Amino acid sequence: MSDDPIPGALRLQAGICKAFGAPFHAAMMERLAADYEQGGPTRGLVEPWIGASARKLFDDAVPIRLANAFTHLAMSGEAPALAAAYPTEANPAGDPDAAWGAARSAMTAHRDHLLAFMGHEPQTNEVRRSACLLGGFLTVAAETGLPLRCFEIGASAGLNVLWDRFHYRLGAAEWGDPASPVEIPTDWEGPLPPLEAKVEVAERAACDRRPTELTDPAQRRRLLACIWPGQFDRLARSRAAIDLALAGGTVVDEADALDWTRAKVRPEAGAATVLYHSIFWQYLPHETREALEAAILEIGDGATPEAPFAWLRMEPPMNNLATVELRLTLWPGGGERVLAEVHPHGAWVRWS
Ligand SMILES: C[S@@+](CC[C@H](N)C(=O)[O-])C[C@H]1O[C@@H](n2cnc3c(N)ncnc32)[C@H](O)[C@@H]1O
Structure with a gap:
């Protein structure tokens, strides 16, 4: 078994997202973890953290950065197929399979957009x-x-x-x-x-x-x-x-x-x-x-x-x-x- 902590960090965060009411985000993270393990394009997006400790991945919130980058792309209007698969109020589950297909293509077509988003820690501002x-x-x-x-x-x-x-x-x-x-x-x-x-x-x-x-x-x-x-x-x-x-x-x-x-x-x-x-x-x-x-x-x-x-x-x-x-x-x-x-x-x- 590999001791690379990246897939584990993605799956851990997927579990947290599931527990905190974000199953679509969780599904994306699980697919990203599998893609990373299979040597897919996810590796290119998290390259600055390859070799980093689990603690560093947590401190830099890498799984959330990565998944949020796709949300940002979907919101931007630049990737309509991805946006169409995201949850809506009418369909809160979204379509994770379709989203993953679109996300995988976006990792090549919109690499710069995704990398630019990931260049900064997740900057939430949670009102509640x-x-x-x-x-x-x-x-x-x-x-x-x-x-x-x-x-x-x-x-x-x-x-x-x-x-x-x-x-x-x-x-x-x-x-x-x-x-x-x-x-x-x-x-x-x-x-x-x-x-x-x-x-x-x-x-x-x-x-x-x-x-x-x-x-x-x-x-x-x-x-x-x-x-x-x-x-x-x-x-x-x-x-x-x-x-x-x-x-x-x-x-x-x-x-x-x-x-x-x-x-x-x-x-x-x-x-x-x-x-x-x-x-x-x-x-x-x-x-x-x-x-x-x-x-x-x-x-x-x-x-x-x-x-x-x-x-x-x-x-x-x-x-x-x-x-x-x-x-x-x-x-x-x-x-x-x-x-x-x-x-x-x-x-x-x-x-x-
Ligand atoms: C996860 S966000 C939380 C934002 C807000 N406190 C909330 O609860 O919604 C963490 C924030 O800390 C800021 N931050 C991190 N290190 C900082 C530093 N050394 N000085 C000032 N702000 C910093 C980040 O830019 C980011 O906006």
């Missing part, structure tokens, strides 16, 4: 992650009684910058403006966070090392191509959040998270300063991760009861990438709490 972060913001607001200054790192297009303008359904409970164009339902288990806390966002800012420019149709398409085929609710939420961000003038600074945090984030009296991120930590090189954590702890050391600082993150623990947790560290004090276990896209929250 706000349903997980919400409980953390509410906790900080309730415990400090102060307005919030919100700083997001690795914000992608900045769709979660306006988290307080969405309407949430948390199981039977709800939070936010019922007239919001962005409706976020999530299954909720366990006690609720302090929904009655007064929330005022006094300041908001965000950065990404490569922000998605929402005013550019090509970049919007790239963003939407990262939503798994057949997940029409996610697509609709993203489109609504894009409109809201465009109308609200959301700005995402183009900056490395470490430099930006060091330059911009410090506690200020009269507000609770919150640094937050979701599904971002794993993309940092080890040294940046360590330096960023040190910078955050230093900011925490400067917090006072009048100028508290919170580090809120929705991330898999680095020693168990199979689960995602919502963690909060609030200074002064600095005790770390796991607030919840959450679905990677925010479909459910198990509040501790």
